[in-house]
Amino acid sequence: MSESSIQNTPQENIPDQDVICDIQNVCTEFGENIVHHNLNLKVRRGDITALVGRSGCGKTTLLRHIIGLTKPKSGNVLLFGENMHIMERVAQRRLMNRFGVLFQQGALFSALSVFDNVAFPLRELKQFDESVIYQLVMHKLALVELEPRDAGLLPAEISGGMVKRVGLARALALEPELLVLDEPTAGLDPDRSHNFIDLVKQLKKSLGLTVLFVTHDMDTLASLAERVVVLEDKHIIADCPLRELAGIDHPFIINFFQSIRSRLERL
Secondary structure, eight states: OOHHHHHEEEEEEEGGGEEEEEEEEEEEEEETTEEEEEEEEEEEEOOOOEEEEEETTTTTHHHHHHHTSSSEEEEEEETTTTEESSSSSHHHHHHHEEEEEEEEETOOOTTSSSSHHHHHHHHHTTTHHHHHHHHHHHHHHHHTTGGGGGHHHHHHHHGGHHHHHHHHHHHHTTOOOOEESSTTTTOOOHHHHHHHHHHEEEEHHTTOOOOEOOOOHHHHHHOOOEEEEEEEETEEEEEEEEHHHOOOOOOHHHTTTTTTHHHHHOO
């Protein structure tokens, strides 16, 4: 089956103003290992998009290209219509303030309190005095349903679910348009995972966010994703609304999603 017959909603038909991230013919290599080959993807503004695929297929590497941590060997990664990889540092920094990232393990600074972790990107801007930073941080903590008393705790003193929420509050500190999540529910028990998914959906709706996330968890995928992008064999083999994924006849997709296939068909 050809790639064009697998993908739904042709990428080229998406209006430019509706594209928040445009990945064009990206090739990524590490030595002799080819990770991406002529990979193309458009992330739509306002969607919650899941990026899935087998372990080691290059999902996190693609996220790192998008947020500017790494550069592909060739091709373009446009974010908000601009190529971060060729920008001067000041312009790049300004562009990076338009997205927030929650890394898999939270990536909190262990020596800083919850308050100071969330305040970190605000202080880096050097645009706010401490009274304004205090108000902004406490507002972000409230958004992710943390209490004022939690602000003084260190990362070692809070649960895994709270670490995720603090990381999310920090990702939202600069009022981003795009929220990038790497395995957002990894390490959480089912109840905390469900609560975190509900929180992300609520924040997406109230803040008008575009959300791009990587996950291996089938429940997270089924509960959170509006669109699903499947990375396999170095390129995108499917990009469609979640409910349409169950109807795609591709060996990898059939195998990967068999555990939730009936659930997808009921959505």
